[in-house]
Amino acid sequence: xxxxxxxxxxxxxxxxxxxxxxxxxxxxxxxxxxxxxxxxxxxxxxxxxxxxxxxxxxxxxxxxxxxxxxxxxxxxxxxxxxxxxxxxxxxxxxxxxxxxxxxxxxxxxxxxxxxxxxxxxxxxxxxxxxxxxxxxxxxxxxxxxxxxxxx
Numbered sequence: 001x002x003x004x005x006x007x008x009x010x011x012x013x014x015x016x017x018x019x020x021x022x023x024x025x026x027x028x029x030x031x032x033x034x035x036x037x038x039x040x041x042x043x044x045x046x047x048x049x050x051x052x053x054x055x056x057x058x059x060x061x062x063x064x065x066x067x068x069x070x071x072x073x074x075x076x077x078x079x080x081x082x083x084x085x086x087x088x089x090x091x092x093x094x095x096x097x098x099x100x101x102x103x104x105x106x107x108x109x110x111x112x113x114x115x116x117x118x119x120x121x122x123x124x125x126x127x128x129x130x131x132x133x134x135x136x137x138x139x140x141x142x143x144x145x146x147x148x149x150x151x
Contacts, residue, residue: 009055013043030071030078037070038063092118092136096149103128103146111136111146123147 005012020036041062042055050058095113099120103109106125111118111134122128123137123145134146 009052010043010046013039013046013055013059017043030074031067033074034063034066034071035059037066090139092139092144094136096133096135097146099128099130099132099134099146102130108143111144118142118144120144120146 017036017039020032020039024030024032024036038059038061042059045055045058092113097111097113097118099109100112100117101110103111103120103122103126105127107121109120109122109128109130111120113136119142120134121143122134124147128134128146128148133149135149136144137147138145
């Protein structure tokens with residue numbers, strides 16, 4: 001087995017590249033992808049019959065070149081609409097839900113939106129009964145401000 005691996009080191013580099021690609025699926029920042037590209041460069045060097053030192057040098061050079069040249073282009077291409085995309089609690093603004101616990105006058109209650117239950121206050125401090133459809137108009141940390149939706 002050891003003899004086979006020593007004769008086919010390029011397969012080991014391909015395995016390292018595949019492992020890096022699998023790890024990249026979990027991270028998503030395209031950084032580990034650069035090491036996968038470096039491992040492919042080392043695999044090519046090994047397939048040409050060069051020694052371990054040239055393989056490591058090829059891995060380092062290919063990885064660095066892909067970090068500086070390929071990664072920025074890929075990030076711009078894959079994340080070109082990030083400025084327009086809202087995330088986390090900001091995505092709640094404008095959404096509708098139902099009051100799951102009565103919102104008391106000048107007090108708090110709870111609103112269910114897509115299976116999540118949020119602490120809420122009513123705009124204008126009014127009382128909103130349980131089951132009423134509401135719209136999120138603002139948020140302050142984890143507390144959302146809602147108003148009744150007219151049917």
